[in-house]
Amino acid sequence: MRQLFELCGEDRDMRFSPYCWRARLALLHKGLEYDGVPIRFLEKQPIESADAKTVPVLNDGGTWVKDSFSIAVYLEDTYPDNPLFGGEIAKAQAEVLNVWLNKSVLLGIFPMIVADIHKKLDAKNAAYFRETREKFLGCTLEEAQAKRAVTLAGFRKALSPLRAGLRSTPFLSREQPAWLDYALMGTFMWANMVSDIELLEADDNLNAWQERMLDLFDGHCRSELEAV
Known part of the structure; x- marks a missing residue:
């Protein structure tokens, strides 16, 4: 059985982590079936076998x-299919892009939706989230x-390199989506799931x-947003 452990809010059906969305979209791209397992911030026991403290x-x-x-x-x-x-060189370049996405895009979004995330959590996890994130932000x-x-x-101005990649192709990975598309979309899904920010x-x-x-994967992302 293949399982993906995903961060959830008070509502266990609401999976909102940008990193978990990246992993989910990668699985969908590969056509691999999996069971999503929701866990909250403070629920560490289910992922102890991975020696992990965070998901996915x-x-x-x-x-x-x-x-x-x-x-x-x-x-x-x-699963090479x-x-x-698309190759070892592209994989190495993706590792650099991954850092850029996290620092420029993900951290750019974070302060704009942080209070909205807090509202989606149960009381115990909300208290943990407030304490740790306010320490990180240096403010409430x-x-x-x-x-x-x-x-x-x-933030919108900082996305200009990504816009340049879409001038003549439908996806950042050219004619079909691949890792970079899923990494960025997973980050946008995070904001879309918890906030009404445009x-x-x-x-x-x-x-x-x-x-x-x-619209990909029979509208998977769209249906998840509609269910929130």
Whole structure:
């Protein structure tokens, strides 16, 4: 049995982690069936076998893999059909892009939705989230999110390298989506699941790309958003 351990909110059907969404989309791309296992921030016991403290964690028939990028690499090496990277050079370049996405895109979004995330958690996990994230931010969750209107303009500007990659192709990976598309979409799904923020303007070519991503896999991402 293949299992993907995913972060959930108070509602266990609401899976919102950007890293878990990246892993989920990689599994869907590979055409691999899996059972999603929801766990909350403070529920560490289910992933002890992976020596992990955070999700996503993949249990592939007894082989445990943690970290979304490591999961993507494992899936590529173990199930070579439907490539995620398209070769060792591309995989190495993706590792650099992974760092950029985390620092520029994911951390750019985080303060704009942090109070919204808090609202999706049960009381015990919400208290943990507030304590740890306010220490990281250096202010309250509400103070961080209150700067959204100013922060959003700079965030949108920082996405220009991604827009350039979509000038003549439907996906960041050219004619068909692959790892970079899923890594970015997983990050956007995080915000879309927990917040009503409009990360992209209507005429942004990234918005058109996002619509195409929402339609993939029989509209999987779109249906998950509609269920929230």
